[in-house]
Amino acid sequence: MTAPLFPGDRNAVAAATLVAALLIVQQVAGRALRDALFLSAYSVASLPGMMVASALVSVCGALAFASAGARRSPAGVLSAVLTLSALLFAAEWYLAADNPRLVAAAVYVQLALLGPGIISSFWSLVNERFDPYTARRVVGRIGTGASLGGVVGGALAWAGAQVVSVPALLLGLSVTSLAALIALARLRPVSASDQRETEASGGVLTGVRWIREFPYLRQLAALVALGALADALLDYLVKAGAASSFAGSQQLASFFSVFYASVALLTLAVQATVTRRALERIGLSGTVAFQPAVVVLASAAALVFPSLAGAVAARGLGGALRDSLFRSGYELFYAPLPPWRKRRTKALIDVAADKLGSFLGAAVVMVLALLPFFSARWLWLIALLAMVASLLVARRLHHGYVGALEQSLRSGLVALGSDDVVDATTRLTMTRAVLDRESLLAQIHALEPERHDEQREVEADEFLRFAAELRSGQPERIRRALAKAPSPPGPELVALLVPLLVPLLGRDELFPQVLRSLRSVAQRATGQLVDALVDTAQPAAVRQRVPRVLKACPTARSVGGLLLGLGDSDFAVRRASGLVLVWLLERNPGLAVPTQAVHAAIATELDMPVGDREAQLDHIFVLLSAVCEREPLRVSRWALRSEDLRLRGTALEYLEQVLPEAVRQPLLDRLETAPLTSRPRRELDEVEEELRRSAVSLPRAAMASRRPRS
Numbered sequence: 001m002t003a004p005l006f007p008g009d010r011n012a013v014a015a016a017t018l019v020a021a022l023l024i025v026q027q028v029a030g031r032a033l034r035d036a037l038f039l040s041a042y043s044v045a046s047l048p049g050m051m052v053a054s055a056l057v058s059v060c061g062a063l064a065f066a067s068a069g070a071r072r073s074p075a076g077v078l079s080a081v082l083t084l085s086a087l088l089f090a091a092e093w094y095l096a097a098d099n100p101r102l103v104a105a106a107v108y109v110q111l112a113l114l115g116p117g118i119i120s121s122f123w124s125l126v127n128e129r130f131d132p133y134t135a136r137r138v139v140g141r142i143g144t145g146a147s148l149g150g151v152v153g154g155a156l157a158w159a160g161a162q163v164v165s166v167p168a169l170l171l172g173l174s175v176t177s178l179a180a181l182i183a184l185a186r187l188r189p190v191s192a193s194d195q196r197e198t199e200a201s202g203g204v205l206t207g208v209r210w211i212r213e214f215p216y217l218r219q220l221a222a223l224v225a226l227g228a229l230a231d232a233l234l235d236y237l238v239k240a241g242a243a244s245s246f247a248g249s250q251q252l253a254s255f256f257s258v259f260y261a262s263v264a265l266l267t268l269a270v271q272a273t274v275t276r277r278a279l280e281r282i283g284l285s286g287t288v289a290f291q292p293a294v295v296v297l298a299s300a301a302a303l304v305f306p307s308l309a310g311a312v313a314a315r316g317l318g319g320a321l322r323d324s325l326f327r328s329g330y331e332l333f334y335a336p337l338p339p340w341r342k343r344r345t346k347a348l349i350d351v352a353a354d355k356l357g358s359f360l361g362a363a364v365v366m367v368l369a370l371l372p373f374f375s376a377r378w379l380w381l382i383a384l385l386a387m388v389a390s391l392l393v394a395r396r397l398h399h400g401y402v403g404a405l406e407q408s409l410r411s412g413l414v415a416l417g418s419d420d421v422v423d424a425t426t427r428l429t430m431t432r433a434v435l436d437r438e439s440l441l442a443q444i445h446a447l448e449p450e451r452h453d454e455q456r457e458v459e460a461d462e463f464l465r466f467a468a469e470l471r472s473g474q475p476e477r478i479r480r481a482l483a484k485a486p487s488p489p490g491p492e493l494v495a496l497l498v499p500l501l502v503p504l505l506g507r508d509e510l511f512p513q514v515l516r517s518l519r520s521v522a523q524r525a526t527g528q529l530v531d532a533l534v535d536t537a538q539p540a541a542v543r544q545r546v547p548r549v550l551k552a553c554p555t556a557r558s559v560g561g562l563l564l565g566l567g568d569s570d571f572a573v574r575r576a577s578g579l580v581l582v583w584l585l586e587r588n589p590g591l592a593v594p595t596q597a598v599h600a601a602i603a604t605e606l607d608m609p610v611g612d613r614e615a616q617l618d619h620i621f622v623l624l625s626a627v628c629e630r631e632p633l634r635v636s637r638w639a640l641r642s643e644d645l646r647l648r649g650t651a652l653e654y655l656e657q658v659l660p661e662a663v664r665q666p667l668l669d670r671l672e673t674a675p676l677t678s679r680p681r682r683e684l685d686e687v688e689e690e691l692r693r694s695a696v697s698l699p700r701a702a703m704a705s706r707r708p709r710s
Contacts, residue, residue, distance in 0.1 A: 015186035016126055016142045021149030022180035023122055026085075026173055028153030028260045030111050033169055035239060036253035037104040044243040048366040050105070051232060054112035055359035062351030065117040066207050069347050074125035078118065079184060085114050086177035089170050096167030103167065112355075120350035123331045124342060129187060130649075140276040143328045147268035150323070154261020158254055207344035216400035220333060221349045223288070223393045225357035227322065230295060230386040232361025233379045234315040241308030259312065266320035275328045284401060287329035289394035291321035292387040299384040306376045314383075333401055336650065401657070470500045475509050482513045497521065498528045505549075506541035515545070519552035526553050530561030533577070536569070544572040547580035554588040563593065566601040566623070571611060575619045582626050595627045599663050606666040613670075620667065628658055640671060 038050065068077045088110050096103045130138060160169045211217045238259070246252050278287040295318040302310035334342055364382060368374050469481030498521065504514045522529060532538055533546040547565060550558045562584075565577030578601075585591055602623050610616060621637040636651035652671070656664060 012129055012187055013138045013141060015183055016129070016138075017145030018183045019122065019180055019187060020142050020146035021152070022176055022183060023118060024146045024149035024264070025153035025156070026176040026180070027111075027115060027119070028150045028264055029157040029169065029176075029257075030107070030115070030173055032154065032157040032253060032256040032260050033173070034104075034107050034111055035242075035256045036249045037100070037167070038108055039239065039243045039252050040249035041101045041104040044240050047236065047239055047243075048362050048369060050108055051236065051362035052359060052366065054108055055232075055355045055362055057109055058112045058116055058355035058358065059352050061113040061117050062347055062355060065121065065347040065351060066344060069121070069124070069344065074121045074128060075184065075187065078121040078125060079181060081114055081118055081121065082177045082181040082184070085110070085118070086174045086181070088114075089174035089177065093167060093170035093174065096170060100167070103170075107170070116351040116354060117347065120347050123350075124334075124346050125187060127331065127334050127342065127346075139328050139331060140271065140279070143275060143324060144268065144271045147264055147271040147324060150264025151261055151268055152264075154257050154259075154264050158257035158261060162254070207348045210341060210345055211348060216397075217345055217349065219393055219397055219400055220330075221353040223330070223390055223397070224349055224353040225360075226386045226390040226393065227292065227326075228354040228357025229361045229364075230292075230299075230357075230383040230390075231315075231318065231322070232358045233364065233383040233386075234295075234299075234311060234318060236361070236365050237311035237376060237379060238308070238315045241311055245308060259316065263316045263319045263323075266316065267323045270320060270324040271328070275324055278325055279329060279332075283398060284329045284332055285394050285396075285398040287325050288333075288397065289391055291318060291326040292390035292394065294318065294321055295387045296384055296391070299380050299387065303377055303380040303384065306380060333397060335653065336401065466497075467500055470504065475507075478504065478510055479513060482517050498525045498532075502529075502532045502538070502546070503542060505545040506539055511545065515548060518549045522549055522553040522558075523555070526550070526555060526557045526561070529553070530557070530564065533561055533565050533573075534568070540570040540572060543568065543570065544576045547573075547576040551580050551583060554584050554591060556591065559584060559591055559593055563597055563601065567604060571608070571616070571619075574605065575615070575622075578619055578622045578626075582622050585626055586630070593626050598623055598627045599660055602663050603666065606663075606670060610670075617670065620670075624659075 038047075042050070065077065068080075072080075088106075092103050092106055092110070126139070126142060156172065157169060160172065211221055242252060242255050246255050275287070278290065282290075295314060298310075298314035298317055302314055334346055337345070365379065368378050466481055466484075469477050472478065498518065501514055501518050504510050505518075507514075518525075518529070529546055529549055533543055533550075535543070543565075547562060550562060559581065562577045562581040566574050566581075568574050568577070581593065585593060602620055605616065605620055605623070608616070617640075618637070621633060625633050632654060636654055639647040639651035642648060652668065655667065659667065
């Protein structure tokens with residue numbers, strides 16, 4: 001079962017889809033006009049130089065976007081840049097008739113300077129507007145809107161080139177920018193993530209340092225740069241072939257419009273039919289790796305038979321898959337990063353790393369073109385090698401993604417520190433397993449032996465006298481007998497003592513003393529205790545307390561018995577067994593439990609009837625802590641109780657990554673049976689500030705998230 005989106009999220013998804021479509025309309029139509037204007041005003045020999053210049057300009061733009069992102073929200077940056085873009089397109093339209101060469105170069109530079117940053121800022125806004133779990137569900141829809149925008153943009157550019165002059169289409173791009181600016185107003189974040197994080201300072205240099213220090217970010221940067229290098233080479237091959245095959249701005253505009261529209265149409269088809277399934281079935285790294293794999297095959301074919309058709313096929317397939325599968329998966333790799341870190345690094349990676357790859361590709365073309373033995377096959381070979389390297393990087397990203405999720409959980413609640421925080425595991429450890437009072441009294445009454453009017457005679461044997469006291473049913477006599485019991489008892493006495501003491505575990509007034517006595521012999525009577533735990537003839541009031549005795553027995557046999565207790569028909573017994581099992585594992589590193597056995601116990605638990613839903617979920621998370629890293633899991637359970645949608649989404653995403661399918665989906669279904677409430681919440685930056693300041697304030701924040709606020 002998939003939980004429905006909240007009304008605010010549904011509206012935001014619609015707005016994001018519209019904005020994405022308008023931005024890609026502008027991007028695709030702008031590329032077609034850019035290439036047509038430049039190749040009609042300049043020779044193809046000027047193309048490598050312009051590619052190098054535009055790459056350098058893009059790097060400067062990336063630094064500017066990263067600096068702006070450190071001071072303003074993605075929504076604020078995007079609004080400002082769209083306004084500037086609309087003004088520049090209008091100015092270029094005004095100057096185009098008298099200065100065609102100047103306008104051709106200006107459009108090329110403008111798209112290089114602002115285009116990548118606009119797209120990067122938009123996806124940063126999407127990542128901050130939606131929590132990671134929701135983002136994974138809606139990014140495909142938004143991507144579909146973007147792909148549809150590509151089709152519309154290419155079609156409009158082609159139709160416009162047939163009706164009006166190519167420069168006149170620049171005015172249409174200005175109008176598109178203004179329309180996107182208006183639609184953007186409905187997409188602004190609902191939390192304090194829309195504001196600058198005052199704690200994080202350092203701007204671009206901080207972002208560069210983080211990319212250098214964190215392997216996960218370095219891998220993302222390498223993935224982007226390698227893809228851009230290959231794209232630059234393929235792009236040159238397409239443009240050079242088009243320049244030699246078509247003449248005049250009208251023909252070039254028509255060719256590039258059809259080309260970009262076809263790429264967008266293929267992107268739309270992939271986005272609508274494949275992307276979501278790919279994300280669900282082969283994961284993020286597999287989805288991202290699909291694009292370079294296809295380009296490797298296409299480049300290998302073109303390496304043998306180089307032609308314009310081969311270049312169009314390789315560039316078109318690569319572009320379509322990059323804007324659909326690759327983009328949808330790649331954007332989600334940023335979901336675990338906190339907003340203040342994402343803002344300083346994403347623009348640098350999205351644009352600076354991308355344009356560094358483009359610069360290297362253009363430089364390769366310039367250098368090779370100077371050689372007397374230059375051949376297009378050299379470019380195909382280098383593009384193929386770059387895509388092979390991309391495949392290797394993509395394979396390593398899955399583990400980095402899971403690690404980043406864990407780090408996100410730890411960083412978000414780093415001040416938790418000790419077990420004193422009121423989180424799921426602490427609460428479970430401190431909670432006593434209590435039965436309904438009337439049911440408990442009835443079970444205790446059933447345990448009491450019949451009282452005889454006369455004390456039967458016993459032989460002068462120490463054990464028989466002791467046994468008689470234990471079976472008397474009189475609390476004072478039993479206490480005295482336990483106080484006088486030999487310590488430690490002999491081996492013969494142990495075997496006879498345990499069956500007499502176990503039934504007394506169900507009596508509250510005797511439980512502390514009986515527990516101490518049984519623990520004193522637990523390691524020599526583990527088998528008997530396990531038998532009592534799994535003996536359904538024993539009352540539940542007894543069986544649920546046997547695990548407390550086994551805490552004194554840190555052995556593999558005890559662990560095995562507790563695993564059997566996880567299959568009991570009574571929830572109180574299963575919960576007690578799980579708590580003690582994890583307690584033993586935490587304090588005895590030499591003990592281990594088979595992961596499959598724990599997953600099987602969880603699957604069984606999820607098939608059980610639901611009584612107290614929250615108690616059952618707490619029990620499941622206790623079991624998970626036996627085989628998963630405990631701190632992220634503990635934070636995840638706390639996060640799932642909170643009203644912080646971002647933290648809750650990160651926790652759900654973490655669970656999706658670390659749990660096997662047999663456990664993951666049933667557990668997520670169970671978690672989603674109770675949607676988050678819409679009661680008022682504090683602003684997110686206020687909560688984060690409090691969490692960073694002091695560990696003492698965290699329990700109050702946790703409790704506040706579980707009760708209504710006045």
